[in-house]
Amino acid sequence: MTEIDGIDPSVPPSGTGCGDCDAVGGWWFHLRRCAQCGHVGCCDSSPARHATAHWKSTGHPLVQSFEPGEAWFWNYDTGTMYESGPDLAPPSDHPADQAAPGPADRVPQDWPNHIHR
Template identity: 45%
Template sequence: MDGLREVPANTAPGCEDCLRTGSTWVHLRACLSCGHVGCCDSSPGQHAHHHARTNSGHHIARSLQPGEDWAWCYTDEVFLRPA
């Protein structure tokens, strides 16, 4: 958690990777390191998880669902509240 700061989500109108490939998503997650917007693990592409695996130091993403204030650490597999 050291060095974590609030990073605004990119302004993409959905999962950046799904928009590029024409795929669909279920829920959106924003990387707290760079703002990348990816889809959740319930989505076909699981792009937020892929982003965390392939980018060192990008392990925590917050939910972009309205009314949700949690984040998820992909490395430790734990919820963080509030995000």
């Protein structure tokens, strides 16, 4: 397999949800997984934008969608989307029965008013 800077296919995801949101009792819209270290963070539509914050604090530029049925990658450094890429260590997405947005018990009823567009 060809090595790609910023991707370590052997590292599993850090969890099934955004650990940063979990730490403060927050919620997320969709999830992104760092392709280098496995950090799972919330997307830029989410209130806290933890995946972008992770890139800014670590310099890890590549994320993959952590949503069921999605395999695309995003490069924060270049603003480039890739429809596919190398297989990362499983699991490739959060559990199918996990709500999005989630976690269900922390999502406000008016959640659409809180996402970034």
